[in-house]
Amino acid sequence: MSKCNCNCDFLKKIKLKNFKNINKNTIFIAIAVIAIVITGVLIFAKNNTNFTFPRLFGKSSNQIGKDVVDYINNNQLSSTPAGLVSVSSTSGVIKVKIKIGEQEFDSYATKDGKLLFPQAFEMIPAEEIKSADDTNSAPTTVTKNDSPMLEAYVVSRCPYGLQMQRAMADAIKNIPELSKYIKARYIGSVSGNTITAMHGEAEAKENLRQICIREEQPTKYWNYVSCDMKAGDSIGCEKSTGIDSAKLSACISDPSRGVAYAKVDFDLSDNNNVQGSPTLILNGTTISESGYGGRSSDGVKSMVCAGFNSEASFCSTELNKTTAAFSFSATYASASGNTNDASCN
Numbered sequence: 202m203s204k205c206n207c208n209c210d211f212l213k214k215i216k217l218k219n220f221k222n223i224n225k226n227t228i229f230i231a232i233a234v235i236a237i238v239i240t241g242v243l244i245f246a247k248n249n250t251n252f253t254f255p256r257l258f259g260k261s262s263n264q265i266g267k268d269v270v271d272y273i274n275n276n277q278l279s280s281t282p283a284g285l286v287s288v289s290s291t292s293g294v295i296k297v298k299i300k301i302g303e304q305e306f307d308s309y310a311t312k313d314g315k316l317l318f319p320q321a322f323e324m325i326p327a328e329e330i331k332s333a334d335d336t337n338s339a340p341t342t343v344t345k346n347d348s349p350m351l352e353a354y355v356v357s358r359c360p361y362g363l364q365m366q367r368a369m370a371d372a373i374k375n376i377p378e379l380s381k382y383i384k385a386r387y388i389g390s391v392s393g394n395t396i397t398a399m400h401g402e403a404e405a406k407e408n409l410r411q412i413c414i415r416e417e418q419p420t421k422y423w424n425y426v427s428c429d430m431k432a433g434d435s436i437g438c439e440k441s442t443g444i445d446s447a448k449l450s451a452c453i454s455d456p457s458r459g460v461a462y463a464k465v466d467f468d469l470s471d472n473n474n475v476q477g478s479p480t481l482i483l484n485g486t487t488i489s490e491s492g493y494g495g496r497s498s499d500g501v502k503s504m505v506c507a508g509f510n511s512e513a514s515f516c517s518t519e520l521n522k523t524t525a526a527f528s529f530s531a532t533y534a535s536a537s538g539n540t541n542d543a544s545c546n
Contacts, residue, residue, distance in 0.1 A: 262288045265314040266297045272317060273299070294318070340492040340507060344484045349508025351501070354386050354470055354480040357411055358404040359545035360528035363430045364496050365479035368525040370427045371533055372498035376515045380423065382505045386466040387412055388478055394456040396463045399478075399545060407435060409459050413452035416462045418444060431531045477544035484508045495541035497522050498533075 260268070266288035273283045286298040294309045309318040353369060355362030366385055373380045387408045389398045398405035407429075415422045421442055428438035439446060452458045473482055479496075481488050483504055493507060494500030499520040506516035526535035527543075 260314045262290060262295050265295050265310050265312075268314055269297045269308060269310055269317055270299060341483075341486060341488045343486040343488065343508055345508055345510045346484060347510050349382050349484050349505055351383050351505050351508065352386050352469075352482045353383070354388050354466075354473075354475045354482070355478045356388050356398050356400060356404055356545060357407040357429075358398075358400050358433070359478040361496075361540070361543050361545055362478035363529065364525050364527035364540075365481075365490075366426055367430055367530070367533065368496045368498050368501050370423050370430075371525065372501040372520055373423050374427070375498060375520055376502065376518060378513070378515055379502065379505060382508075383501070385411075385415065385422075385426070386469060387463065388470050388475055388480075389463065389467050391460060391464050391467060394460055396460060396467075407433075409453055409463060410435060410449065412462050412466065413449055413459045414444060417448060417452050417458075430529060432529050477546040479544060489542075491541050494522060496525050498525070 266285050270283050270285045284300045286300050288298070289296045290312075293312075295312055295314075297308045297310060299308060310316060353362075353365050355365060357363075369383055369385065373383065387398075389396050389405060389408055391397075396405050396409055398408050411422070411426065411429075414425050421444055424442040425438055425444060428442055429435055438444075439449070452462075473480075473487065475482075479490075481490055481504065488504065490496055490500055490504065493503040497520070499522045502516065502518070502520050506512050509516070521533065523534045524541060525533060527540060
């Protein structure tokens with residue numbers, strides 16, 4: 202028994218001593234290996250700008266951005282192909298900036314690339330929302346007359362300008378008489394015999410096209426705009442709505458016609474201190490649509506009716522109170538079309 206106990210104690214001491222030695226050696230070796238690996242990764246990342254650390258554990262941010270664009274295009278979520286502009290990380294998610302037509306939009310995806318959020322809403326404290334509502338909900342006092350005029354200053358490729366035009370077009374479709382009291386005007390400037398717009402040359406050309414149709418083929422203006430806002434197919438809509446193409450082309454190419462019409466809009470925009478698309482002016486007073494029902498066809502009707510000395514009979518007609526879709530959309534409303542205050546500046 203004593204021999205066994207002696208051997209056992211001896212073996213325990215040997216194992217403990219070896220264990221302690223191995224522990225120390227392992228720690229030193231592990232630290233050295235980790236340092237070498239980290240240094241190598243940092244050097245590689247510095248020399249390879251496309252490298253991102255998430256690749257060690259899953260998809261990179263850039264790959265998630267490409268997946269978002271592929272998903273939008275492959276599932277026909279947009280009638281116009283989407284393109285990737287940039288990718289960044291924010292608030293625990295991947296922010297993916299995409300371009301559809303001439304417009305850019307922010308979408309968001311989870312970092313594992315499994316969930317896509319086409320739109321994000323900033324969670325503003327309730328007291329701030331209430332303060333904003335108190336400021337914007339009360340209708341502005343306007344001068345009334347027997348023939349009110351509601352002017353909407355827009356640009357043709359602003360998602361929110363399109364939203365306002367969509368609400369106006371739907372109101373006119375249901376109450377044609379409203380067309381006498383509503384006018385879309387455009388924001389921009391003239392340089393020589395060329396007009397410019399906030400979103401570039403393509404938008405400037407479409408602004409001029411719409412201005413020429415409004416001035417020289419007014420009965421076809423709202424039909425054309427209603428078609429164009431679906432997918433931005435200007436040429437197709439020109440044909441389908443019966444626009445006189447020769448007359449339109451002559452207006453666009455003749456500075457004494459197209460550019461002259463545009464300059465009237467731009468001068469009025471400057472005089473009214475218009476800052477963004479859309480901006481609404483009723484009987485010469487800038488108003489906020491949020492005080493009249495928002496960007497809906499019923500909201501448009503309510504704004505016009507607020508400008509009458511004595512309300513017209515159509516003012517009692519209830520129109521669609523759903524907020525119109527913003528940007529290009531084949532339908533009047535969409536799940537993401539519920540913003541009433543955003544604008545292009």
